[in-house]
Amino acid sequence: MSLAEAWRISSNLELACRDWDEDEVVVFSQRLGHSLLLSAASARVLDLLATAAPQTLTQAELVERLLPLCAEGTPTGDIQSLLDVTLPEFYRIGLAEPWINSN
Amino acid sequence: MIVADLSPGDLQARLRTGLYLRTGPFVSCITSSEPLLAEGIALHYAEHAVETEFADFHVRIARPRNLRRWYRPQVRFYFDDAPSFHPLPADQAFPMLEWGLNWCVTNQAHRYLIIHAAVLQRQGKSLILPAPPGSGKSTLCAGLAHSGWRLLSDELALIDPDTGRVVPVPRPVSLKNRSIEILKAFAPQAVFNPTVSDTIKGDVAHMRAPPDALLRAEESAAPGWIVMPHFEAGAAPQLVEITRARGMMALIENAFNFDLHGRRGFDTLGDFVDQCRCYRYSYGSLADAIDGCNRLADAA
Numbered sequence: 104m105s106l107a108e109a110w111r112i113s114s115n116l117e118l119a120c121r122d123w124d125e126d127e128v129v130v131f132s133q134r135l136g137h138s139l140l141l142s143a144a145s146a147r148v149l150d151l152l153a154t155a156a157p158q159t160l161t162q163a164e165l166v167e168r169l170l171p172l173c174a175e176g177t178p179t180g181d182i183q184s185l186l187d188v189t190l191p192e193f194y195r196i197g198l199a200e201p202w203i204n205s206n
Numbered sequence: 207m208i209v210a211d212l213s214p215g216d217l218q219a220r221l222r223t224g225l226y227l228r229t230g231p232f233v234s235c236i237t238s239s240e241p242l243l244a245e246g247i248a249l250h251y252a253e254h255a256v257e258t259e260f261a262d263f264h265v266r267i268a269r270p271r272n273l274r275r276w277y278r279p280q281v282r283f284y285f286d287d288a289p290s291f292h293p294l295p296a297d298q299a300f301p302m303l304e305w306g307l308n309w310c311v312t313n314q315a316h317r318y319l320i321i322h323a324a325v326l327q328r329q330g331k332s333l334i335l336p337a338p339p340g341s342g343k344s345t346l347c348a349g350l351a352h353s354g355w356r357l358l359s360d361e362l363a364l365i366d367p368d369t370g371r372v373v374p375v376p377r378p379v380s381l382k383n384r385s386i387e388i389l390k391a392f393a394p395q396a397v398f399n400p401t402v403s404d405t406i407k408g409d410v411a412h413m414r415a416p417p418d419a420l421l422r423a424e425e426s427a428a429p430g431w432i433v434m435p436h437f438e439a440g441a442a443p444q445l446v447e448i449t450r451a452r453g454m455m456a457l458i459e460n461a462f463n464f465d466l467h468g469r470r471g472f473d474t475l476g477d478f479v480d481q482c483r484c485y486r487y488s489y490g491s492l493a494d495a496i497d498g499c500n501r502l503a504d505a506a
Contacts, residue, residue, distance in 0.1 A: 119469055121476040127451035129458075131472040136465055138472065140455045 109159035109202045110190055112152040116198065120146065135197055145189045147172055152199055159202045162186050210252040218244050224264075226257035230375035230423055231364075232315065234307060235261035238299070240281060243267055246300030249399055250378040250412060253420045263310040267299050285310065298402055301410050304380060308361055311375065312462040318364040318373065319471050322460040325358035325372050326350050328503040331430025332372045334363050334482075336460040342437030342495070345385040348413050349492045350499055352393035357419035358427060367467065367474040370481075371426035376419035378412035386411045392492055429481035431502050432456060441490035445498045453484025 117133035128146040131138045141149065151168050152160060160168070166182045173182065193199035209227070212220065221244055224235045229251075236247070266284040270293055280293035283306040290309065294302050312320055323336035324347035333355065337343040344360050351357040358374040366373050378399075381389055386401055386409065397414035432453040433445075457475050458464050464471050485502070489495040 117469070119472050121451065121454060121472075121479070123450040123480075125449040125451055127449045129451045129454045129476070131469070133469050136468075138455065138458050138464075140451055 109161045110152060110165070110193075110199050111159040111202050112149070112156045112199050113197055116153075118149070118153060120150075122146070132198070139196065139198075144169075144185055145192075148186065148189050149193065149198060152193075162190070207256045208252065209247060209254055209256055212248075212256070214244070214248065217248055220256070221247070224261075226259065226261055227251060228255040228257055229307070229377050230359075231373055232262045232311065232375070233257050233260060234263045234265060234310065236265055236267070236303065238267040238303075240267055240269075240296065240299040242297060243299040243303060246303070246399055246412070249397065250300075250414050253417070263307070263314065265303070265306055265310065267303055267306075269296065294405070298405055298410075300399065300412065301380070301402055301405055304378060304412060307377070311362055311364075315364065316463050316466050318366055319464065319467055319474055320462040321363040321365065321457050322361070322462060323363040323457075324360045325363045325374075325427070326355040327358060327372075327427040327430075328355045329430075329506045330428060331503070331506060332358065332363075332427035333430055333499060333502070334372070334432045334457070335435050336363070336432065336456045337435050338460075342385075342435055342489075344379055344381055345388060345437070345492060346435050346495045346499075348379045348381060348385075348389050348396070349392055349496050351379065351413075351416050351419065352396055353496050353500070355499070355503075356422060356427075357415050365474060365478060366426065367470055369426065370474060370477050371428055373426050374419070374423050376415040376423050378414055381411050381413055383408045388492055389413060429478045430483075430506070431499075432479070432482050432484045433499070433502075434486045435495065436486070436488045437490070437495075438488055439490055441488050443487070443489040443494040443498055445485055445487045445502075448484050448486050450479050450482065450484055453482060454479040456484070 115134050119131045121129045126143050128141050130141055169182050221238050224237045227234050264286050267281050270282050279296040281296050281299045282289050282293045283291045283302050323334050324343050326333045335343050347360045360379040364373040398411045401409050401411040403409050
């Protein structure tokens with residue numbers, strides 16, 4: 104996925120989340136009808152996409168917004184690597200979808 | 207009236223027309239002419255109330271109307287007069303009733319969130335043991351039930367979304383194969399029916415629920431611990447605390463009807479896990495396993 108590509112959360116997911124300040128979070132979607140165990144970092148990505156909806160976010164915008172939430176000195180490359188894994192996985196399970204501007 | 211108030215003849219007469227048997231929050235109307243079933247009910251359900259009307263489940267254990275009525279006779283489980291499982295040899299009538307009643311609860315009692323888990327209670331808190339078959343759940347459950355823990359269920363954790371508490375369904379504990387002898391050695395006072403061999407689960411025997419479980423059958427339990435047990439012969443005991451998120455996922459993955467409850471079910475389980483500590487527990491002997499659970503309760 105290129106940095107120019109934008110992502111948005113899938114519509115009408117009706118998400119709920121349980122977070123106990125741990126490394127892992129449980130997310131539930133009423134529409135998908137199932138629950139997922141996400142790493143806290145992946146859950147932050149999902150939260151950013153949900154907060155931005157209906158707007159899309161590019162990978163660069165996601166990196167920019169995730170950076171202040173990470174430990175000081177976290178290399179942007181680590182965040183990009185996280186996104187390279189997380190976003191396609193979100194797409195596979197129906198949580199998010201890529202959006203390409205055809206204009 | 208309780209089952210023990212009925213003479214063997216009275217019990218068989220009731221079973222012919224329908225015995226209204228209370229088990230926890232449910233009443234089952236059981237009809238059967240099978241002598242082994244009557245013996246099993248007399249042994250395992252002696253202290254259970256006999257009701258006079260209104261049943262949640264209407265079940266019947268009867269011989270199918272075919273040649274097998276005379277040659278290697280079989281029995282069949284009927285729910286609302288519809289045959290619900292493959293026939294089994296007639297000497298498996300009581301295990302069939304137990305498996306059938308579990309099926310009734312998991313398929314009908316949707317006012318509860320139903321988790322495939324054993325549940326016990328100590329220090330006012332429930333210990334939930336969610337696990338797939340073969341993990342040693344029932345063996346550990348039976349051992350704990352004879353080690354100062356109150357048995358709520360060996361198979362079905364019923365969480366009431368209105369209260370967030372676990373509702374007891376104290377019934378016989380189903381033990382299989384080597385577990386039967388292990389439990390008989392561990393708790394000589396435990397009451398078992400004769401072992402039934404060659405069932406689909408191997409050798410099966412049921413252990414009667416201890417008296418305390420039946421006396422407190424209407425007393426629900428607060429959340430406490432979620433422990434995922436794993437028996438591995440000879441392994442050193444290893445109790446590892448895991449995240450609440452993993453504990454919640456264990457409940458969801460072992461739930462029979464989570465999808466039916468939707469968002470409310472998610473919130474109910476989330477609130478439940480809020481009040482729990484969660485562990486994965488590998489052990490190589492029943493004594494080790496019980497010791498680890500006791501340490502959890504003692505530290506509470």
